Amino acid sequence: MSSWYNGQRPLTLAIVALGGEGGGVLADWIVSVAERADHYAQNTSVAGVAQRTGATVYYVEIFPPGPAPDQAARSEPVLSVFPIPGEVDVLIASELMECGRAVQRGFVTSDRTTVITSTNRVYSIDEKMAPGDGRADSAELIAAAEAASKRLIAADFMEMAEQSRSVISASLFGALAASGVLPFTREQFEEPIRGFGKGVESSLRAFAAGYDAAARPPARAAKSQPVPLTLGPRPVSPEERKAEEEARRNEIAATDPAALVGPTLRPLAERVLELPAAAGSTILHGLVRTGVYQNRAYAEQYLARVTRFADVDPDADGAARLTSEAARHLALWMCYQDTIHVALQKTRQARMERIRKEARAEDHQLVQVREYLHPQIDEITDTMPSGLGARMARATLFRRLVRRVTHKGMILNTSSVTGYTLLSTMARMRPLRPRSLRFVREQAAIERWIELALTAAATDPDLAREILECQRVLKGYGATYEHGNDSFEKLMSAADELIGSADAAARLADLRAAALADEDGARLRAKLTA
Incomplete structure (x- = not known):
């Protein structure tokens, strides 16, 4: 039996799960x-503030x-109603970031806690809102959980559940059974x-999949050294970025351009063969x-436009980084992204088929797709003809x-006749978009x-x-779009002044990193005024 019997103390389990994942059923x-x-x-629960700002515990x-020691008069023990940092024997997390949060909160200790976590990610609001790449590094989260725990069982239990047409609570339950922490068969x-x-x-089926995954021996027997966990944006080194760029450039290096783009764009695809080979894949996708x-x-x-950069690329026969960028x-x-393009994406047949597949709908079942829209004044006027849109934007x-x-x-019900007609009509306004x-x-x-970049390329390709x-x-819509435009204009002004100066590229890169560090441009303004 487990050591907790010998000490006559309760075994404690904390489960952190997002809404709809069956955490209560698992408990x-x-x-x-x-x-x-x-x-x-006994089991209790403490609800989070919202689905992705705090999971339910x-x-x-x-x-x-039997009676607890020194309490012979009591027939039942007194059990606690909430977890205490440092006093959790088993931590079960339905998502990797929630496992990281539990580590930060002190629920995981190296002398006591067995951690069972799914490695799938459901990105948090902060990760999605970050102007740059705000994703937390999954490898860092796993390393921190391994270092902080007595034992780590990590696998994609969400994928196992989906393949079994079940929910993640079942596959996590199987992993708990296989862990051997509880003295039950x-x-x-x-x-x-x-x-x-x-x-x-x-x-x-999901239980069996989770059981088998947890019963397999871990890939690494040696325990990692402690890793500080910040849950900040995922760091991307210059080497990683360069490798990603190289992979993208070489993705379809051997592909027939005409086969990729189709007959309509075939003459243009053939002209791509005259441009730097290293940028060919990116140009074809563009x-x-x-x-x-x-x-x-x-x-x-x-x-x-791309050809103008290829003509001045100093490394056109090599990596052609200027042309690729x-x-x-x-x-x-x-x-x-404008209203016309959004309407086109929402009415594509491939999207409807993907939704049916994700909902696991049978051929005879009806599926309704509802769009929750909140159109802003600028999104409406931006779609109007230039002169009319400018006047309407000023009209109180x-x-x-x-x-x-x-x-x-x-x-809007996209799957209804009315909803689909409205969106498809908007999507068919593409011929009017240039006006x-x-x-x-x-x-x-x-x-x-383009003109600013070409001017800089004449003397400083890095800049x-x-x-x-x-x-x-430049991304997003509403306030995010406005802040992005404001930051972009500041960056272009700074770039214009940096042309011809030493370390101009590095200085502009530093300013760009500041612009991507927050949404309202406060860090960029601080950099510019420093």
Whole structure:
């Protein structure tokens, strides 16, 4: 039996799970196993603030049969209702970031805690809101959990559950059974699932998958050294970024361009063969992206813009980094997200099929897709013809009218005749896009950006690449879009002043990193005024 019997103390289990993942069911199953074996057990829960700002914590305590020592007058032990840092025997996490949070909160200790965590990620709000790459490093999270725990069992239990058409609580339950922490047999663990009465067969399949994954010996026997856990943005070294770029450039180096782009863009794809070979893959993907976004003429404009950089690339026969960066960032900027493009993406047949697949809908079942929209005044006026959109954007009465209609948001059923017709009609407005207010504004900004980068390329190709990289701050919509534009303009002004100065590329890269560090541009302003 486990050592906790000898010391006559309860075994403590903390479960951290997001909403809808069956954390409560998992806690109930654990209690049921213990009570069927005549143990004392209880579970409680403390709800998080929201699904991704704090997971619900389920807490289970189990005590062996018989009175506790020195308390012969009591027939039952007194069990706690919430976990205490340093006093948790088993930590079960349904997602890797939540495991990291539990480590930070002190629930995991190296002399006591067995950690069972799924390695899948559900990105937090902070990670999604970061202007740059705000993702926490999964490898760092796993290393920190391994260093902090007595034993780590880590696998993608979410994938196991999905393959079994079940929920992650079942596969995590199987991992707990295989861990050997609880003194119960596999058959005893399976009894609550059989008695649950819902999705029994699929839950048992997920349980078996989790059991087998946890029963396998760990890949590394040696324990890692302690790793400080900050849960900050995932660091990307220059070497990693260079490797990613190289992989992207070589992705379809041997691919037939015509086969990739199709007959409409075939003549343009053949012209790509005349450009630097190292940038060929990126350029071809940019052609497809701009062609789908607008039309062949727009793709041809994209190719002409990239060619201007290829003509001045000092390493055109080698890595062609200037051409590759221009091809990548031009494609991203020229295909900005407007209402027309959003409508196109939402009505694509591939999206509807993917939703049905994710919902596991059978052929005879109906699926409804509802879009939760909150259109802003700028999104409406930006789609209008340039002159009309500019006037409407300044019209106070029009702003009030839009706000009255849309301030509570809108729910549109894409799978209904009305909803699909509205979105598909908007998507078919692509021929009118070149006359829209935002298209005119974006194209003018792109040309200014290109001219500045080409001017810098004449004397400092490294600075030119950094100018192209500054496109990364342009993203999102609403306030995020406005802040990004403001930061971009400041970066371009700084780049113009840096041309001809020493270490210009490094200084602009530092400013760009500051612009991506927060959403409102406070760090960039501090850098510029320092």
